[in-house]
Amino acid sequence: MSKIIVKQEEALSFKLVHQMKSGDQRRLDLFFILPKEMGVNPQSLDPQEYAHSAIAGRRSYFSTRLHLPLVQGRFVSLNKRTVEEFRLYLNLFAYQFAIAIETDSNEVAQIKEPEPFYEALSELCEIVTQLLKRFRRNEPSDPNWKHYFENADNYLSWFCEQRLLKLLSHAPRSSEHSDAIEQLLGLCRAERRYREEKNYNSEQTLADPNRISNKMLLMRRLIQQGVVLKEELKTLxxxxxxxxxxxxxxxxxxxxxxxxxxxxxxxxxxxxxxxxxxxxxxxxxxxxxxxxxxxxxxxxxKGRPRWSRILRDTSSQAVIGRQLIWIDFIKSADLPKGVSEILSRRNSQNRIDTEILHYGLSARIAQKAFLTGYSSLQEQVNFSLAPFARYLERGKAKIYKEAEGKVSSDSVERRYQVNLILMLREPQQPPRFARYKITLNRSQIVDLSESPLPEGVLPIEPEPGDEDL
The missing domain is CATH 1.10.287 (Helix Hairpins)
Structure with a gap:
């Protein structure tokens, strides 16, 4: 049973990631428990507008076993591999590499203390260096294959450089970690020289930030071909x-x-x-x-899904899966039994008046084998809390203290706590739950952590390999 991972993404967003295999059926419900003092309610926030503007997802093929697109043995004989198969393997690796760099760099960016930040930064540089070397070690010689490889290589080199430089631009100031900074700058300079030696980009493109950015967006779409599923959304x-x-x-x-x-x-x-x-x-x-x-x-x-989504393979146009999506404010009386039980056992200080925003997702994956090299589908859904934050009050309070007859004060910010409860239902399985506490202010998510469940409530337990999500 594949499980769900919830991680903070950027300042005011978090992502939910889960995997599904051929023939899987799943209903996933998210309940946002919002304190009324936040000012988020059906009158101030339209659920459908929130879904269109603040919830974004991507669904793609995923493989935990495929680490390189050109592993020795898979491509020994060109007669046994077509150009299209080669491109699918290549795109899978490049896409997962890019997503992994995004995820890891976002996690490093959340670290505020200099010591652990630069340790994580140094480790990330080493991983990027090793993966790029292993990837380029298997560069094909066939012209029909080389074109696809160069596109992916160009994008991964540029994208890694951009993510690392972005991390450094927001890094905590410290004069004791010059080695980590030099390591990062050395890697970025080496990648820039590498692209120049390969003549991947013209001088006119490099001189114009708009042109290089748009070119790399095109490269990104090219490597998604065959990996990211085509979506057809229909209003019900x-x-x-x-x-x-x-x-x-x-x-x-x-x-x-x-x-x-x-x-x-x-x-x-x-x-x-x-x-x-x-x-x-x-x-x-x-x-x-x-x-x-x-x-x-x-x-x-009431209780009906708002949208349906069909997932298609971009190459064959075959239907891979179907989904139903719900979103609405609901009343406490309409909560499922397990969710009500979790909320009823909160600490007394947390039992305040709340609004409940429900987001539901039901998925059914076709009972057919995926393309060779793909073991499952991965769905990532990003939730932005910026529409919530616009209603929050700015912290203007001060805390006073006295020391040796002198009175001083510290400014404090106003923080709010949102409870997020996940409920997972699968055929012939009892419902399972997870609870998270999201602490946020007007500018960022201060903390996102999983909270223990009451005794007797079945948790969503991770499977081996879920940590790679």
């Missing part, structure tokens, strides 16, 4: 919403027509009283028709 309930509008309009018109006929019977002839009565009836129609339609729609929409 469009016909049902139209039917709801028609039914509500019909009911309102039936009531209005009845009232008009009765008014004409009581007030015979065209009089001022009849005109005023009809005006009042039609005014009430305009007031209540939208309310009735919205009330009916909320009732019908």
């Amino acid at each position: 309930g469009v016909g049902l919403k139209k039917a709801t509008t028609g039914v509500s309009t019909g009911i309102i018109m039936l009531i209005v027509s009845t009232l008009v006929i009765k008014a004409q019977g009581v007030l015979s002839g065209l009089t001022l009283a009849l005109v005023l009565t009809l005006a009042v009836i039609y005014a009430f129609r305009e007031i209540f028709k939208d309310d009735m339609r919205n009330a009916m729609w909320r009732r019908l929409q």
